[in-house]
Amino acid sequence: MTCEVRTASDTDDSLMRQIQRAAYPDYVQEPASLLWFPAGQLDAPANCPHKLVACQSGVPAGYAAVWRVKEEKYRFDLLVHPEYRGSGIGSALFEVVLRIAMDSGARTLQGRARADDERASIFLHRRGFVETQRMTGFERELADLDSISIPSVSKFSVVTLSEAQTRNPSWRSDLLALLAAAQDGWPDPDPDPSGLSQIGMRVFERLLSNVEEPDAFFVGADQGTYIGVSSLHTLGTAVHPAYRGRGIATLLHYHALRKARLDGLVRIVRPTANRAMRAVFLKLGYRQSLTEVRMILRSDRASL
Numbered sequence: 001m002t003c004e005v006r007t008a009s010d011t012d013d014s015l016m017r018q019i020q021r022a023a024y025p026d027y028v029q030e031p032a033s034l035l036w037f038p039a040g041q042l043d044a045p046a047n048c049p050h051k052l053v054a055c056q057s058g059v060p061a062g063y064a065a066v067w068r069v070k071e072e073k074y075r076f077d078l079l080v081h082p083e084y085r086g087s088g089i090g091s092a093l094f095e096v097v098l099r100i101a102m103d104s105g106a107r108t109l110q111g112r113a114r115a116d117d118e119r120a121s122i123f124l125h126r127r128g129f130v131e132t133q134r135m136t137g138f139e140r141e142l143a144d145l146d147s148i149s150i151p152s153v154s155k156f157s158v159v160t161l162s163e164a165q166t167r168n169p170s171w172r173s174d175l176l177a178l179l180a181a182a183q184d185g186w187p188d189p190d191p192d193p194s195g196l197s198q199i200g201m202r203v204f205e206r207l208l209s210n211v212e213e214p215d216a217f218f219v220g221a222d223q224g225t226y227i228g229v230s231s232l233h234t235l236g237t238a239v240h241p242a243y244r245g246r247g248i249a250t251l252l253h254y255h256a257l258r259k260a261r262l263d264g265l266v267r268i269v270r271p272t273a274n275r276a277m278r279a280v281f282l283k284l285g286y287r288q289s290l291t292e293v294r295m296i297l298r299s300d301r302a303s304l
């Protein structure tokens with residue numbers, strides 16, 4: 001049987017969703033839930049310039065997309081319809097993905113597989129990918145939130161981003177200083193070889209522009225100094241290294257959960273690769289769900 005890989009057009013988007021639905025029938029958004037779907041393979045940005053479709057004897061059987069995340073770091077989606085697996089379609093798509101990434105100057109390429117999908121991990125390992133991170137999902141219904149008791153950390157105050165913006169003229173630089181410090185220990189699946197991971201003004205501004213609900217973004221402060229943040233929608237949870245291990249992430253995330261319930265949400269799934277954050281989720285009554293394995297191929301190990 002012949003396999004042909006072609007560039008996708010906008011009209012192929014629904015086709016890609018159909019293939020994704022066949023591969024992951026349980027990945028369905030629910031209106032009152034904030035969910036996370038590991039290795040979903042439909043994460044390419046809307047303006048992704050490289051989307052591909054593979055056809056087996058003329059029938060669409062798989063798709064892929066590759067895009068630049070930042071600097072020379074690239075990421076890709078790749079999914080083959082379950083009925084067409086094992087006949088070289090994934091390999092044909094990956095060959096084109098890799099060529100596009102290399103021609104674009106990629107230094108690294110990131111792929112993601114579900115931890116319970118052994119064949120996906122083997123596919124990536126065989127092509128030189130090395131595991132760098134495990135992102136584990138944690139889920140929680142919000143109905144019984146009042147049953148948790150949060151240890152008091154009353155020495156610290158908690159405000160929303162809206163309140164911080166009104167009350168503190170230097171909220172922007174204070175928040176940037178906190179986030180820059182909190183980069184320490186923040187898991188990165190594709191860290192810079194220098195080991196440095198810094199948050200620049202551009203990334204910070206992009207983060208801020210993604211905050212759609214400043215009333216659901218919580219900031220912890222110690223006598224006016226920002227020491228932690230938590231939001232279910234943007235950024236996640238982070239605490240200044242000097243204040244870790246004192247229950248601040250637990251307190252801030254609890255505020256975020258209470259606000260989510262107030263807003264009508266009933267179920268939350270959030271991912272993390274940070275061991276302390278896993279402990280926070282478990283303290284707050286989440287249970288562990290599925291895990292995504294993130295793998296990196298370095299360009300000097302790639303063979304075309």
Ligand SMILES: CC(C)(COP(=O)(O)OP(=O)(O)OC[C@H]1O[C@@H](n2cnc3c(N)ncnc32)[C@H](O)[C@@H]1OP(=O)(O)O)[C@@H](O)C(=O)NCCC(=O)NCCS
Binds near residue numbers: 238251
């Ligand atoms: C994850 C983070 C937010 C936790 O903040 P924190 O204020 O220290 O969290 P808390 O004090 O509320 O709770 C931390 C829990 O993790 C536990 N913990 C700390 N280090 C741990 C480790 N290496 N392995 C397992 N558990 C650990 C602590 O013992 C504590 O649990 P306990 O209260 O049962 O003893 C903080 O480490 C951080 O900002 N990291 C960088 C940003 C990041 O990675 N955020 C997660 C993004 S999803």
